[in-house]
Amino acid sequence: MSDVILKEEDIIIRNYRTSDYKATLEILTALNELFDIGFDENQWRESSGLRQFKPNLKRITLIAELKSNGDVVSMGVIEAQKNTLGQYVGYLDNWATKKGYIGKGVGKLLADRAIQILQSWGCDSIRINLPYITDSKLLDVFGKTGFHPILTVLEKRF
Numbered sequence: 001m002s003d004v005i006l007k008e009e010d011i012i013i014r015n016y017r018t019s020d021y022k023a024t025l026e027i028l029t030a031l032n033e034l035f036d037i038g039f040d041e042n043q044w045r046e047s048s049g050l051r052q053f054k055p056n057l058k059r060i061t062l063i064a065e066l067k068s069n070g071d072v073v074s075m076g077v078i079e080a081q082k083n084t085l086g087q088y089v090g091y092l093d094n095w096a097t098k099k100g101y102i103g104k105g106v107g108k109l110l111a112d113r114a115i116q117i118l119q120s121w122g123c124d125s126i127r128i129n130l131p132y133i134t135d136s137k138l139l140d141v142f143g144k145t146g147f148h149p150i151l152t153v154l155e156k157r158f
Contacts, residue, residue: 061077063075089123
């Protein structure tokens with residue numbers, strides 16, 4: 001892949017299909033190898049049907065696909081829920097881009113579409129969960145789009 005930045009006309013942003021399972025598995029496995037995100041292939045397989053759009057369910061998985069060849073190059077799960085304070089909060093989870101497409105603008109196109117959807121759902125705010133040790137470049141990218149750190153979450157795995 002060259003240094004070309006992809007444009008909106010190069011990408012199709014669509015809902016997840018079960019045929020995307022293998023491509024999304026490869027993307028998340030590579031991300032897990034880099035950042036130990038706690039990815040579990042068995043859980044991903046078992047929840048495959050939940051990633052498809054369902055009416056009245058405020059959770060969908062978005063896919064970025066190249067128009068030129070149909071390759072899945074990025075993905076992200078969006079969800080909206082009311083928190084304990086009564087705020088309707090949108091979340092961007094499992095956000096990942098295929099290695100050769102990082103820095104090509106695909107993630108931004110996908111995020112822009114996700115934000116549009118979450119706003120249309122009536123969300124008061126949007127949150128992104130990132131690993132504790134996150135590249136400062138990634139924080140700068142999100143900062144330029146209006147996201148700011150608000151809390152630190154601690155976790156214990158079993």
